[in-house]
Amino acid sequence: MVTGTSPRYDYEHDGAAIYRQSFATIRAEADLAAFPADLEHVVVRMIHACGMVDLPADVEASPGLVGVARAALRAGAPVLCDARMVASGITRRRLPADNEIVCALGDEGVPELAARLGTTRSAAALELWGDRLAGAVVAVGNAPTALFHLLELLGAGAPRPAAVLGLPVGFVGAAESKRALADNPFDLPYLVVHGRRGGSAMTVAAVNAIASEAL
């Protein structure tokens, strides 16, 4: 540390070059062999968002997931999110049909609804998705309770979404809720990152990667 001097920093300034180098590093270091080409592209973006090349070991998707989710977006499906950060990170201009992005967590009635249902606000907010659930792309990037509650709604006869990206993060229920999604008895197309890892950045990367070739 030399106080009073102006250090010079040598780094890549070109956004396109940064992307190219990043993806080259990811493809060199990560084991992507298990994925079909369209899913591989999505997993590369997810790794890019978290900086961890060991992510693929925890990624699981139902067959044809990316195609199904992409077709839904093309058909105008809304993207239903459990967290504001997920909703805010989705790149609007990549969406093929000016798709609606919904996060009901901040809606007025949610705290009261959560108290009445005896659950978290993240789970209660799903009740406000209503009919939009039919054919939607669901992106759960934060709350395990939201993912569990989605499965309960489907068990009770709620309309089926087109695909569920289930990437809640954390220590209580995250791994279990993603296991339950992967084992769901509703033939529900899914993408999960098993275990504790997940979160809004990874979820946003998945949505944006799926959307990017749906235009």
Add this chain to the structure above:
Amino acid sequence: MVTGTSPRYDYEHDGAAIYRQSFATIRAEADLAAFPADLEHVVVRMIHACGMVDLPADVEASPGLVGVARAALRAGAPVLCDARMVASGITRRRLPADNEIVCALGDEGVPELAARLGTTRSAAALELWGDRLAGAVVAVGNAPTALFHLLELLGAGAPRPAAVLGLPVGFVGAAESKRALADNPFDLPYLVVHGRRGGSAMTVAAVNAIASEAL
């Protein structure tokens, strides 16, 4: 998979209990011994946001970082963010002085400014922070180029922020920019996660944890 049945899911529904159990697991599994009490609280929240108990090995902060950042927030400092997801994740009601949250990345002039400066939009957007840099809390959760550019601005005589949370993520420049922040010759208080890991969720968790006891 048993199609046609309604599975029942056994999981914790109580938000407060989920937090308690999460933090207990983190404290049981993570090695937090290196941190003073106020920083430990922040690191626990960062682990909570990413699901990884091995995070502490990569965390470094300047002495007194949390106190300095907290005092700045109490004094009304703005929070200057490099990414929209960071800005959107900060819990407004936890901020002690109705602090301004700034992300200039989407501002009109940014693409042109980036082209003129020969850098990324994330780095160019910092130019629009202007005088707000003096005494601010800076939260870089996405772009290494933003963190490098901040250090360059300071080298050129820009007013000093109160504290910099440097947690850009990725494969090109992320580790290097955080090393440069930790080695900065400006006596700039900092918090970093060394290496490739970082990102908006971790950054938001740090800001919210610092803010939570500043009220």
